[in-house]
Amino acid sequence: MTLAERLRRALDQGLADSLMLIEADSRALLERGPTTPAAVLVAIVDRPDPTVILTMRTDTIRRHPGQVAFPGGRVDPEDEDVIAAALREAEEEIGLPRDQVEIVGIADLYRTITGYEVTPVIGIVPPDLPLTPQPDEVAAIFEVPLRHLIAPEHQVMRTMERNGQEHFYYEIEWEDRRIWGATAGMIVNLSRRLAFLP
Template structure:
């Protein structure tokens, strides 16, 4: 089986389970009216290698929001997009020059609501390895790859607490070399690891 077929089979089986969506920001937005939620999508680009990796970006420190944070390529679903998959592919092309033709879409996983009012749909896709990626200077400071096995390993998922806006908040973080993956991106990775339990 190809990597795309293996990932697709594991994701389909994992999504068929009745496991709950990972708690976190969802809890705080439980009462938010649907018309106040902004649809967004991210691409989870898995490189087609013997030891697959996941492509991630780091935001510039100069950004007004999410400065310096690690993220998947992605953004809001625009009116001209044909759904979350199209939005994720478009954003990946705009942010890191990843051609949609080089992505085999495997499927989507649980949408994740952020405290900033976005409902983010992760789109899992297999990409050609070693493709030359060119980060958009306005949105991306760096592009890097983390082994998929490392990201899916629960031993690397740290549960952290801190006070924010007068209350204690809990979130996940994943440390990879000198990178800190946390917040919504880490939560989506943890949730994906639950959905891909059958991946081998």
């Protein structure tokens, strides 16, 4: 069974079950009004020990500077759907050719406290593609083993105060990288789906 087949089976099984998924504080979202559709590409590298491609955002970018993120962004009017948006953004941000991505499916919508509704698009990519960061947005590209990301013991819940309210978030550490916020939240949701990974 290929990695794509294993992931599809796990996602299908996970979607058939009622799981406790996380998202940002829905009360804060209601107060903010309409949300903006966005999409990210969860690019899983087809290695014997599969890895996930992540980026480190530049310190000069306007939104979430210096944070670890999936390649992605808002859905543009010319995008056919969220899959097209995720592929376009990944090509723009890290030079990942869209014809090298085998789409597995989409995971659970994640609503952020900054007003975005983010759809994670799951795709398989070949190993060792020559990726190039877009210098205005991406400071670094790196890979993390999928098994590390989805292991519950690596997903640590933290709390923070924002606008006088306490919010919780997840944090995952990998070497000298800190993965947190919406990116970690999407990983935690995905890990609950992939608990069925054969």
